[in-house]
Amino acid sequence: MKKLLAFICLCIQIVPIMGQSVLRTPHGVKVETKAACVELECFSSSIIRVKKYPLGQAPEKQSLSVTMQPKKVKYKIQEANNQVILTTSELTVLLDIIQNQVRFATKDGKELLAEKPSSTGFTSFNDAGNSTYRIRQTFLLDSDEAIYGLGQHQQGKMNQRNQTLFLQQANTEICIPLVHSIKGYALFWDNYSPTTFTDNAQGMTFDSEVGDLCDYYFVYGGGADKVVAGLRELTGQAPMFPLWTFGFWQSRERYVSQDELVGVVAKYRDLKVPLDGIIQDWRYWGEDHKDWNAVEFRNPKFPDPKKMMEEVHHLNAHAIISVWPSFGPATGIYADLKALNKLMIHETFPQDNGVKVYDTYDPIARDIYWKYMNKNMFSIGMDGWWLDATEPEHSPAKEGDLEFQTYLGSFRKVRNAFPLVSVGGVYDHQRQETSDKRVFILTRSAFAGQQRYAAQAWSGDVVSDWDVLRNQIPAALNVSLTGIPYWNSDIGGFFSGRKFPEGVKDPAFHELYVRWMQFAAFTGMMRSHGTNTPREIFMFGERGYWAFDAQEKMINLRYRLLPYIYSTSWEVTSNGGSLMRALFSDFPEDKKVTDIGDEYMFGKSILVVPVISEVKRRSLYLPEGTQWIDFWTGEKQKGGQEIIREAPIDIIPLYVKAGSIIPAGPSVQFATEKSWDDLQVRIYPGADGEFTLYEDEDDNYNYEKGKYTTVRMTWSDKDRQLTIHPRQGSYDGMLQNRNFRIVVVDNLKGLGLDNESYTVNVEYKGKKLNIKLP
Structure with missing residues (x-):
């Protein structure tokens, strides 16, 4: 790592030298090595596309997954000692021309991912009369680096290290050649042919049956949420469901x-x-x-x-x-x-x-x-x-x-x-x-x-x-x-x-x-x-x-x-948020959650621990860094510990993170039976928190035109004060006035959503309210 940082510092001082083998492109650089032509293309300061293909060929490819177009990005390109360095405000990308190796690091030199030297493979292949290649690329991961993604597979693994998977779509198997690293990046191998994914002592390899080029995207976020947001920026945003x-x-x-x-x-x-x-x-x-x-x-x-x-x-x-x-x-x-x-x-x-x-x-x-x-x-x-x-x-x-x-x-x-x-x-x-x-x-x-x-x-x-x-x-x-x-x-x-x-x-x-x-x-x-x-x-x-x-x-x-x-x-x-959230997304400093695959966050407030055997109890881990409140009983537990939770047949263990604000709606027979004019707002004290309540017209695309409302709520734990901020936005038929029933969950028994002890009722007309609570 020190060697990489020192090399970056040295190169920053070198005046770029652009020879015939190193050419600027509209969004990056094109380099001809002895083995192949390599292009680095900046889609943003944190998203880099890498293309490799045999010399003398420049295959045109329209991605089926990627919808993003390269942005105008400020970047520098420098060359020294058979190395080409591309730097943006977020990333440093180093290309070793001799070893045909691309390496990714943060702007301050922390290495994120490296190709294995000279591991790009192009094997000639006749694909139904079309002269093309079988393509292969190997990457080097840290020995303890957890990776996720690859789609949906039924082997019960959370961390996808140390295995071989044949990625071809099938009933019960969703195959997506994309890995998401706990180090805060994702790599999308943009190939649609059957692909063998292998991770072993020799490295992590994508081996695809057919392709005109090696084509992948490196997406850096520094944390899971920003990585997912980057993937959505790259491949498209998720519209609202009704x-x-x-x-x-x-x-x-x-x-x-x-x-x-x-x-x-x-x-x-x-x-x-x-x-x-x-x-x-x-x-x-x-x-x-x-x-x-x-x-x-x-x-x-x-x-x-x-x-x-x-x-x-x-x-x-x-x-x-x-x-x-x-x-x-x-x-x-x-x-x-x-x-x-x-x-x-x-x-x-x-x-x-x-x-x-x-x-x-x-x-x-x-x-x-x-x-x-x-x-x-x-x-x-x-x-x-x-x-x-x-x-x-x-x-x-x-x-x-x-x-x-x-x-x-x-x-x-x-x-x-x-x-x-x-x-x-x-x-x-x-x-x-x-x-x-x-x-x-x-x-x-x-x-x-x-x-x-x-x-x-x-x-x-x-x-x-x-x-x-x-x-x-x-x-x-x-x-x-x-x-x-x-x-x-x-x-x-x-x-x-x-x-x-x-x-x-x-x-x-x-x-x-x-x-x-x-x-x-x-x-x-x-x-x-x-x-x-x-x-x-x-x-x-x-x-x-x-x-x-x-x-x-x-x-x-x-x-x-x-x-x-x-x-x-x-x-x-x-x-670019997530509904079902792996624990490391919210607790990146807690190393114990790295490979937990039988509990998760639902939104950013509710820890869900499904019962997965006939035994009516669950051993579970409460992530560190926060207090947890049992959803059903109101009992507080400190984070960073494993506990046993009894789980009778009508109970799924649920814990709410301290500082959460959870709105609860009325009892209904269908989703739109009653308006949300009388909502319960449940505050789980122990930390500051916030939540934004969203409403729109339920089943059209007027929200894309700005027809929706948001009401931001913040909780000061020290002051025990809930602030309901001014309503933002509008739409036809929106509620002008409403009632909020505010419940502070403080070690009350028999809670769920039914106990409303210590309720404070407030009328909200879209203007700011500060509510001091006992």
Whole structure:
């Protein structure tokens, strides 16, 4: 490290010497070494693109993930002793011409990441008649450096060191060649072909099957939040979801008729159990696989889908529908795509029925896809999209499948970007159709940048099993650390029949399901779904039975927390924030949290510790640097210690960070049933804190035009004073006056959100208020 710092100081004094091998470019420098041509390009002072390619070639590439254009950045380029140094206000990048090595350091010389010398590999490869390369690059990490990301994988690892992963999209596996380091940087390997990631004693390597160049982005932030914000700046911001999407969702594989689907919603209303969404899974198009995914209602048990949607909406609920990227040969969309040669060749589920995947990389194919969705679904009031199997499902793979020439080249070349492009096509088309309804997409696969398309990934067809439940937590956190903020899983696991053949009749399944639901209440989407057995709450018995009551308790808690969740989603949209947060994001100085993958922060205030076994207690760690208040009891605990928390079946351990301000909404049956004119504001003392309450029109894009309000609240712990600052912004129909019920959580018993002891009521009219509390 001292050697690197001394070298930087020496070079700063050297007058740049630009020879034939070192050329300035509009945003950086281009250097020809004996091995390759290397370009360093400043996208910002903290984001650097590195391109390497064989001499004499200058491949043009339009990134599918990166939307950012290079900014005008002040930088210096200097050359000495076969070294080229590029410096910005945030970073120093050193290129050793002899060793063909790029190194990254902070502006004060602290080394962040280095390529392994002479480890760039270009192996000639014939990709379906196109002369190109297999490409490879190795990087050197610190021996104790934790890295995260790479997408969603089911092996239960939080820290992604010391393993080999084959990155190719598949059901339950989301593959994103991006690592996020605990040292405060991310590296995005911008390649869409199947890629082998390896980390061992020789280094960390990305080895991609095909590519015209080695192309990666180094994003520096100094901390997890700024790294994620940098990734969003690079690949696109996450738009707001409608408020109703954060309510409770019910689904099943599958509802067999429109009467059954509407009946489920009506049953929830009769029971007065909150619900906002219902999902129609496959075969609404009919039972014959040759009619597969017709993107229209052909099944006679769905005779009037427009009426179905009207009835769902009359019940103050919303519906989304399963649409696949593959089509049976008896469908109209298949015929339209085939006539224009827009179908791919590989077999997909269901096999041996002639079902084909569309060439999503072709804009004309995406137009046809949306034409059917718009005509047969969106026009009748469908509220959103469940884009299933966006890997796309590809089995059994056959020789020649990867050689198929898509609109953007061989399928091998663009394989892993299929979900990004397919989901993006739906988002773009709906935005062109209207700005009065926000896009909402649930999808089974993802790639870097997919957050910009209002897409929420889920973990695929996982098995109902305690170990699988445990593995969902680090899977979700690693997705979040790639810049994709919203994730969820099938409550109870998709395949229940393997471990619980009696399904909902088995009390053991009830226990797993309840614990999974408790976890789901603190994810991007609280959604019940699965096969083998129904999952509706009324299938578990009646009120008074523990499994019913525990579910209802968590559903109601989710709705009470909607002001907190929706305001946090604004932080995601406006500041590149995260909803599910790895502990090191908020406690970077606490080395004990580095590899904790079974607890996390939900927003910046709530520590969530899911119960992941039949044992009704949890060993958990409270991060140091703050006090923690038990959400359920109000008991205070100091940070930096491991404790045992009893967890009866209706309790998930939750702890609130001292200094938190949490708004709680009214009890409702659906998200927009009641306005937020009488909110509880819960203060958890022990430190200063702040929170910004966000509100808008719920389900349009007027917020992009500035039509929203924020109310900032700050807490002075020393003065025990809450300051509610002047309201900022406005929108049609906004609340002019409201009541805040302020509760200070000070070792009160039996809290949750129901105990309002020591409440102070204040009327707020948008002007500043200072409230002194006892």
